[in-house]
Amino acid sequence: MVHIKTPEEIEKMRATCRLAAQVLEYIAPHVRAGITTGELNDLCDQYIRDNGAIPAPLNYYGFPKSICTSVNEVVCHGIPGRQRLKEGDIVNVDITTILDGYHGDTSKTYRIGKVDARAEKIDRVAYQALALGIGAVVPGAALGDIGHAIQTYVEAEGCSVVREYCGHGIGRQFHEEPQVLHYGKPGRGLRLKPGMTFTVEPMVNIGKRDIKVLQDNWTVVTQDGSLSGQYEHTVLVTESGVEVLTSLNGDV
Ligand code: MF3
Numbered sequence: 001m002v003h004i005k006t007p008e009e010i011e012k013m014r015a016t017c018r019l020a021a022q023v024l025e026y027i028a029p030h031v032r033a034g035i036t037t038g039e040l041n042d043l044c045d046q047y048i049r050d051n052g053a054i055p056a057p058l059n060y061y062g063f064p065k066s067i068c069t070s071v072n073e074v075v076c077h078g079i080p081g082r083q084r085l086k087e088g089d090i091v092n093v094d095i096t097t098i099l100d101g102y103h104g105d106t107s108k109t110y111r112i113g114k115v116d117a118r119a120e121k122i123d124r125v126a127y128q129a130l131a132l133g134i135g136a137v138v139p140g141a142a143l144g145d146i147g148h149a150i151q152t153y154v155e156a157e158g159c160s161v162v163r164e165y166c167g168h169g170i171g172r173q174f175h176e177e178p179q180v181l182h183y184g185k186p187g188r189g190l191r192l193k194p195g196m197t198f199t200v201e202p203m204v205n206i207g208k209r210d211i212k213v214l215q216d217n218w219t220v221v222t223q224d225g226s227l228s229g230q231y232e233h234t235v236l237v238t239e240s241g242v243e244v245l246t247s248l249n250g251d252v
């Protein structure tokens with residue numbers, strides 16, 4: 001069942017999503033060469049708690065940390081730890097807050113210093129893929145329109161879309177219906193209605209789309225070792241279009 005949020009719930013979604021976005025802004029100056037992903041985790045954890053919220057990933061199906069940090073060939077669900085960021089790396093930081101019972105979910109890719117052309121490209125394509133996906137969100141559109149917009153663009157750029165993980169409804173639950181695939185055909189699937197809240201979070205690889213999960217049972221990497229990038233927003237379908245709940249300035 002896809003839950004249509006009430007106006008009261010939408011206010012709570014706005015608040016938790018704003019906080020999640022503020023975490024990404026807060027951490028930005030710390031995401032530099034020399035810091036460990038574990039240190040980034042601890043800073044975000046403290047900031048979230050200082051703002052009266054809970055980090056949703058911690059203990060979620062046994063996930064051991066409060067945020068996900070996915071470096072270079074890591075597609076998603078990277079576990080923060082002793083890895084030290086170095087010049088040329090790209091790292092996705094994925095934040096999910098629980099505030100007043102509601103979840104806000106957002107992520108972005110950061111560049112560590114000067115990155116090479118491939119890293120620059122996958123970062124740019126991942127960002128634009130999210131923007132185009134969100135651009136397809138309007139009442140009456142189909143979920144397949146979102147996936148199609150993303151897939152067409154990413155593949156035209158010579159990159160690939162990961163199939164095993166998708167966007168998701170979000171609210172009282174971290175992951176609710178519907179599944180928001182990042183590939184698909186126009187007009188297929190569920191029709192969007194005002195009051196729906198879900199994430200769009202395409203994972204895009206510079207090489208092949210195939211992935212594998214490491215021995216820790218969480219870390220997802222590209223099978224060919226190629227770079228992967230990702231951006232994520234939580235959005236609300238409005239009467240006239242879309243509101244990007246995890247945007248601080250109204251942009252994507
Ligand atoms: N934040 C991720 C998402 O966008 C999910 C992380 S699940 C975790 O859906 F357990 F790894 F935290």
Ligand code: CO
Pocket residue numbers: 105167168199201232
């Ligand atoms: Co998500």
Ligand code: CO
Pocket residue numbers: 094095096105106107201232
């Ligand atoms: Co997320």
